[in-house]
Amino acid sequence: MQIKKEMIHFRRVRLDDLSQIYDWLTNDPEVKRFWGYAHQGPYEEVTREFERYVNGDEPTEPYLILYGETSIGYIQTFQWIDYPEYEQYVDLSHAASIDLFIGLSEFRNKGLGSSIISRFLRDYVFADPSVVRCVINPEVSNSAAIRVYEKVGYRIIKTVQDISGEPGPVHFMSIERDPFISNNDE
Numbered sequence: 001m002q003i004k005k006e007m008i009h010f011r012r013v014r015l016d017d018l019s020q021i022y023d024w025l026t027n028d029p030e031v032k033r034f035w036g037y038a039h040q041g042p043y044e045e046v047t048r049e050f051e052r053y054v055n056g057d058e059p060t061e062p063y064l065i066l067y068g069e070t071s072i073g074y075i076q077t078f079q080w081i082d083y084p085e086y087e088q089y090v091d092l093s094h095a096a097s098i099d100l101f102i103g104l105s106e107f108r109n110k111g112l113g114s115s116i117i118s119r120f121l122r123d124y125v126f127a128d129p130s131v132v133r134c135v136i137n138p139e140v141s142n143s144a145a146i147r148v149y150e151k152v153g154y155r156i157i158k159t160v161q162d163i164s165g166e167p168g169p170v171h172f173m174s175i176e177r178d179p180f181i182s183n184n185d186e
Helices: 015-027 029-034 043-055 084-088 112-125 143-152 177-183
Strands: 008-012 060-067 070-079 095-102 133-136 155-160 170-176
Touching (some): 008 112, 015 029, 015 043, 015 070, 060 112, 070 112, 112 143, 112 177
Antiparallel strands (some): 060 070, 133 170
């Protein structure tokens, strides 16, 4: 399959998308490895968190990653100010974050990750003028994701061995708005 990066776009998650997200989180081995560990159980339990995002009850903005009209994954963004307990690890002032996964295996390892992240940073995260950096915290063992983040321009700023709610050590990685935007004007 020839992948065309310009076919990537995003759409806010709707309640009727939760069954697809549930399927990815609970059945796909790659997604389960880094996301699904925290999302096992019955449908209502697993999707409750995402339902709160959709309804605006939680400060996370959920999106589907689309390739044309096909849902291929999930991406979310939030402001770190809403999670002040993480300030003890790194400077998170004026920072947002993203989390994502590609849920359809036929779209993995095709070079889409960096395009997805770059486009989402430009069109959503850094579209907010109050956001000066995007800080993420992938697990140290998630080497494939770390390589993709580095390709986009993220740099490791700190490694933390033990964070409550995380299954293992994480790298805090950051990308600054101004250099990113300067290098990614289309």
